Amino acid sequence: MPELPEVEVVRAGLESTITARTITATRVLHPRPVRSHPAGADGFTAETTGRTFTTPRRRGKYLWLPFDDGDAMLAHLGMSGQFRINAPDDPLPRNTRVTFDLSDGAQVRFVDQRMFGGLSLSPGGAELPSEISHIAPDPFEPVFDPAATGARLRRSNSGIKRLLLDQRIVSGFGNIYVDETLWRARVHYDQPGARLTRPRVLELLEHGHQVMAEALAVGGTSFDALYVNVNGESGYFERGLQAYGREGLPCLRCGSPIVREPFMNRSSYRCPTCQRRPRQRPAGRG
DNA sequence: CTGTGGTCCTGTATGC
DNA sequence: TGCATACAGGACCACA
Numbered sequence: 092m093p094e095l096p097e098v099e100v101v102r103a104g105l106e107s108t109i110t111a112r113t114i115t116a117t118r119v120l121h122p123r124p125v126r127s128h129p130a131g132a133d134g135f136t137a138e139t140t141g142r143t144f145t146t147p148r149r150r151g152k153y154l155w156l157p158f159d160d161g162d163a164m165l166a167h168l169g170m171s172g173q174f175r176i177n178a179p180d181d182p183l184p185r186n187t188r189v190t191f192d193l194s195d196g197a198q199v200r201f202v203d204q205r206m207f208g209g210l211s212l213s214p215g216g217a218e219l220p221s222e223i224s225h226i227a228p229d230p231f232e233p234v235f236d237p238a239a240t241g242a243r244l245r246r247s248n249s250g251i252k253r254l255l256l257d258q259r260i261v262s263g264f265g266n267i268y269v270d271e272t273l274w275r276a277r278v279h280y281d282q283p284g285a286r287l288t289r290p291r292v293l294e295l296l297e298h299g300h301q302v303m304a305e306a307l308a309v310g311g312t313s314f315d316a317l318y319v320n321v322n323g324e325s326g327y328f329e330r331g332l333q334a335y336g337r338e339g340l341p342c343l344r345c346g347s348p349i350v351r352e353p354f355m356n357r358s359s360y361r362c363p364t365c366q367r368r369p370r371q372r373p374a375g376r377g
Numbered sequence: 378c379t380g381t382g383g384t385c386c387t388g389t390a391t392g393c
Numbered sequence: 394t395g396c397a398t399a400c401a402g403g404a405c406c407a408c409a
Contacts, residue, residue, distance in 0.1 A: 092401080092402065092403085093403095094403095123385090123386080152403075152404095167403080167404080168403090169386090169402090169403060169404080170386080170387095170401075170402055170403065171386090171387080171388095171401095186387085203386095204386080204387055204388070205385090205386045205387050205388085205401090205402090206385080206386050206387080207385070207386065207402080207403060207404075208403090247379085248379090249379080249380075253380090256403085258403085258404080265402080265403070266401095266402065266403090314401090315388095315389090315401095317388095317401090355381090355382090355402090356382075356383090356402080357400090357401075357402055358400090358401085358402095
């Protein structure tokens with residue numbers, strides 16, 4: 092499940108392989124990943140062929156690959172999207188959706204089993220695609236403002252996990268790193284943002300930055316073949332996870348078995364001792 | 378404005 | 394052996 096660290100690993104891999112290369116041929120093998128491109132698969136093919144990449148950029152979980160003419164290709168990996176760099180005659184993975192032949196002879200492949208991800212062309216989007224203007228800066232960006240983000244979190248009575256997953260408030264967090272962040276900060280996922288003190292919320296954001304930095308340093312988190320880097324290699328942060336996926340295993344701080352609970356149609360992992368349920372209901376009525 | 382729940386997708390694991 | 398179901402979950406959208 093690519094979140095910020097995994098997307099950054101992919102971005103860095105693309106930077107060293109596509110920068111200053113020109114697309115000589117685009118092939119759309121499945122229309123769904125280019126669904127948000129207005130002109131459809133044929134239009135996407137026509138409008139990307141002949142373009143030259145500059146340095147790939149990222150905000151949160153979004154990637155964009157600027158072209159030297161000021162436009163950009165916007166990409167999201169969704170649940171299972173991958174960019175792979177190969178020789179054109181290497182075997183094509185089963186779920187290859189789009190391929191780009193490059194001027195140096197390499198081939199970029201967009202592989203996506205579940206197809207929650209997507210590619211589109213963003214006119215004028217080289218600096219920051221307008222399509223993602225609603226996405227907040229992530230904790231790795233120089234413009235990220237912890238005080239402002241903390242204030243925003245503290246203005247809401249929603250549960251803190253829901254807030255951290257809201258990419259309009261802060262971007263980059265997904266289910267894994269939110270659970271890790273909350274475990275480190277000893278905060279329950281239903282704790283209303285408004286019930287956290289200013290120091291606590293800043294501490295929480297620092298933990299979030301820290302855990303994602305640690306994951307990035309070891310190539311991200313790979314549970315299965317769904318997340319790999321551009322060379323098909325897995326990351327090693329799975330062994331660094333302290334909460335996510337550890338149902339029934341002892342909390343590494345206090346020994347209590349980690350519990351898994353349904354949350355927003357997915358799973359949430361927490362220590363029942365270190366991360367106690369808040370007394371008041373979030374956004375309670377009465 | 379806020380909060381909630383449905384939808385899109387496929388592959389793997391599990392249950393009967 | 395086969396068929397049904399649950400699960401993984403990021404982003405978006407309809408709706409109350």
